[in-house]
Amino acid sequence: MKSAFRNAYLFTVSLSRSLNPNTNPYLNLSSFSHKLPLLSTTTYLSPPLLISRHRKVPGRSFSTTLSMSGGADSPSPSLDKQFEEFRSKLEESGSLREKIRAVVLEIESTTRLMHSGLLLVHQSRPVPEVLEKAKAQIGVLQGFYNRLAEITRECPGQYYRYHGDWKSETQTVVSLLTFMHWLETGNLLMHSEAEEKLGLNSLEFGLDIEDYLIGVCFMSNEMPRYVVNQVTSGDYDCPRKVLKFLTDLHAAFRMLNLRNDFLRKKFDGMKYDLRRVEEVYYDVKIRGLTGTGDSKDANQGVVEGEDYDVKIVG
Amino acid sequence: MLLTRLASSTVHRLFIVASKPNPHLLHQGAALQIPPKTARTMSTTSESSSSSSFKEAFGNYADYLNNLNEKRERVVKASRDITMNSKKVIFQVHRISKYNRDEVLDKAEKDLAAVTKQYMVKLVKELQGTDFWKLRRAYSPGVQEYVEAATFCKFCRTGTLLHLDEINATLLPLSEPSIEPLQINVLDYLLGLADLTGELMRLAIGRISDGELEYAKKICQFVRDIYRELTLIVPYIDDGSDMKIKMDTMLQSVVKIENACFSVHVRGSEYMPLGSSEPSSFLLGVSDVEL
Numbered sequence: 001m002k003s004a005f006r007n008a009y010l011f012t013v014s015l016s017r018s019l020n021p022n023t024n025p026y027l028n029l030s031s032f033s034h035k036l037p038l039l040s041t042t043t044y045l046s047p048p049l050l051i052s053r054h055r056k057v058p059g060r061s062f063s064t065t066l067s068m069s070g071g072a073d074s075p076s077p078s079l080d081k082q083f084e085e086f087r088s089k090l091e092e093s094g095s096l097r098e099k100i101r102a103v104v105l106e107i108e109s110t111t112r113l114m115h116s117g118l119l120l121v122h123q124s125r126p127v128p129e130v131l132e133k134a135k136a137q138i139g140v141l142q143g144f145y146n147r148l149a150e151i152t153r154e155c156p157g158q159y160y161r162y163h164g165d166w167k168s169e170t171q172t173v174v175s176l177l178t179f180m181h182w183l184e185t186g187n188l189l190m191h192s193e194a195e196e197k198l199g200l201n202s203l204e205f206g207l208d209i210e211d212y213l214i215g216v217c218f219m220s221n222e223m224p225r226y227v228v229n230q231v232t233s234g235d236y237d238c239p240r241k242v243l244k245f246l247t248d249l250h251a252a253f254r255m256l257n258l259r260n261d262f263l264r265k266k267f268d269g270m271k272y273d274l275r276r277v278e279e280v281y282y283d284v285k286i287r288g289l290t291g292t293g294d295s296k297d298a299n300q301g302v303v304e305g306e307d308y309d310v311k312i313v314g
Numbered sequence: 315m316l317l318t319r320l321a322s323s324t325v326h327r328l329f330i331v332a333s334k335p336n337p338h339l340l341h342q343g344a345a346l347q348i349p350p351k352t353a354r355t356m357s358t359t360s361e362s363s364s365s366s367s368f369k370e371a372f373g374n375y376a377d378y379l380n381n382l383n384e385k386r387e388r389v390v391k392a393s394r395d396i397t398m399n400s401k402k403v404i405f406q407v408h409r410i411s412k413y414n415r416d417e418v419l420d421k422a423e424k425d426l427a428a429v430t431k432q433y434m435v436k437l438v439k440e441l442q443g444t445d446f447w448k449l450r451r452a453y454s455p456g457v458q459e460y461v462e463a464a465t466f467c468k469f470c471r472t473g474t475l476l477h478l479d480e481i482n483a484t485l486l487p488l489s490e491p492s493i494e495p496l497q498i499n500v501l502d503y504l505l506g507l508a509d510l511t512g513e514l515m516r517l518a519i520g521r522i523s524d525g526e527l528e529y530a531k532k533i534c535q536f537v538r539d540i541y542r543e544l545t546l547i548v549p550y551i552d553d554g555s556d557m558k559i560k561m562d563t564m565l566q567s568v569v570k571i572e573n574a575c576f577s578v579h580v581r582g583s584e585y586m587p588l589g590s591s592e593p594s595s596f597l598l599g600v601s602d603v604e605l
Contacts (some may be wrong), residue, residue, distance in 0.1 A: 076539075082477050083543040086500055090550035097552070160447035161552065190371050209378050252372040256379055 093161075099151050100165050107144045107169045110137050114176050122225060124233040127183050134180055141173060142199040149205035159205065167211060173198070174207070174215025179222055186241060188216070188249060210263055213256075217266035220246060224276035231280060236289040239281035246274045385440055389449050392436040393456030399429045400456075400463035404513055407466050411524055415470075422467050434460065435488045438496040446499075454502050461498060461506025466513050473532060475540070478503045501552060504544065508560035511537045515567035522574050530578075534571045541568055 114137045120130045148166060152159060174194055181189035189197075194215075195207040223242050230238040250270055258264040284290055406422040437453055461481065468476035482497045489495045518533040541564050544557075551557045 076474065078477070079475055079539060079543065082475075082479075083547060086478075086504065087547050087550065089500060090547060093552065094550045157444055158447055159444050160450075163448075188368060190367075191375065209375055213375065248368055252368040255369070255372045256376045257383070258379070259383055 093155070096151060096155065097162060097165065100148060100162050103144050103147045103151070104166045104169050107141065107166070107173065110140050110144070111169065111172045111176060113137060115172075118176065118179065121183060122229045124229065124235075131180055131184055134176070138177070138197060142197075145198050145200055145205070149200070152205055163208065167208075170207070170211045171215045171218060174212050175218035175222075178216055178219040182219070182245065186245065188245070213253075214263050214266050216249070217253075217263070217270055220249060220270045220273045224273050224280070227277050227280045231284055231289075236284050239277065239284050240290065243274075243277050243281045246270075246277050250274050385445065386449055386452050389437065389440050389452040392433055392440070393453040395433045395436075396429060396453075396456035397459040399425070399433060400459040403429065403463040404466055407463075407470055408513075408517065408520065410470060410517075412526060419467065419471055423471075426463055426467055429460065429463070430484060430488065434485060434496065438489045438493070441496060442494055450499075450502075454505070457498055457502045458506040458509060461503050462509045462513065465507060465510045469510075469514065469533075469536065470517075473536070475507075475536070504547065504551065505556060505560065507540060508544065508557065508564055511540060511564045511567050515570050518571045519574055522578055527575070527578050530571065531575055534568070534575055537564070537568050537571060541565065 114134045117133045117137075118130060121127060152162065155161075177194055177197055178189045181187065181193075191207065191209055191212045194212055195202065198207065200207050223246055227239050227242045253267050253270060256267075258267060403422050403425045406418065406425060410418045433456075437457075441449065441453070464481050464484075465476045468474065478498065478500065481503070482495075485497060486495050514533050514537050518530040518537075521527075521529045521533070541561075544561060544564070548554055548557050548561055
């Protein structure tokens, strides 16, 4: 025997909140019923009071201290019903999460592919060649992020419910993209540009800004190693460029007010990268290994040129 | 080789001291200026387009982070207020006895309504849109405590479980119809429910001491039901590790109540008639109930 009472307003509002916090439930009543077929037989009562009149539970009579009779031996049907709903809702979100995780695994293997390709720059392979291979994977990544967007479209507003599942892979993706962008242009890939590259948009499925910033910090971790290997293979101008870039980047990061979280830790690491690059730059400088300077170095007060000759006695 | 090492250590000293270039450097004059380690604004580097675009973009990121962190702090504060005041409601309900039931519950319900109107309302505007899930860690403890208090009151009043829909219905008046209402999500509700069983255990033990065995048995049945229902759901809960721990505690609570009921039952003949309207029906001549 079921209470035939069904209040569509409260039904859609309360359930909508847990699934669609982004939409105004008052405007979307009609769109809900087909989104939530499993829950169409919900019954519950409307009064917005804590004390609502439940169906009486069969059972032996209770102590006089409770106004309602019912010391049921079997759980009340309404209890069962509510938990049954919960179970099906959570099963849904569970399977959604599994789908997300499957896509994220693929993202992870793609990034590993990209990363191993990019590692060739440390062996001074020509940059354009290395970049081309890596760039080809960007399209693949776009596809994966599109799939994530599709999956989460089924539960609008819950991006951050599942965010933990793609967080660290996304940070890796950002670090690779920013590194590639820097190799190509010497500039920092901005958050909006990164979003675009991955085919994301902030209204639907976007790139979290903290993920972006952490990814950038990971990128800076690559710099010292890159600079060292470039110098070893004879590119003596690299340290100057990297130093300038990393200095600017570090200065920009210092504009941020951070909490003592993971991002802060990564940012703290950046200054050690900067320091290492400074050391390499200095080593190269004092040995006069850098070629003719250009006017950009005026601020750094560098004296370079062929009349500059320092012999180091080793 | 030695010179290299000297140079490096000099460099290190330069970094630490942040002074003008060391004159002992092999360079002529102030050829090399290592950027000082003092606070550097964007203007000390060359004013190329890259650094100024950095500045603008990072200014935006800074704003975003500032707003997010400030909001988070506000939510945490509201959550703490909710926790504290919900706990007071729970303690109020625990003052229940055979004779003051209605007045105790009346006050508890009034206090709970105050928590709703004064503190839960603060979450309404903070948790619009994606912030609802983004900031969940900040407000979840408070909401769980609130669910615990509300379901506790409901049970003592009617012997039944306050459903999620019902509790969410009470939250609707907190917001203008034009904005998203604050609605408790399934996860926080279940976690709060798990905590409820602990309070019910305390209540049951207390009622037994007061001679209300039937009440305790009812509580026992209720807690058993909740435990059974939850065992089916626990595997599906997002990051279910919290819930798993609570389930263990819950089982312990159920067992405690069952043992207490058992003790009373087994000693039945030694007791004065319990559950009767006799006010003096207490455990005459019997030592404390062993729990």
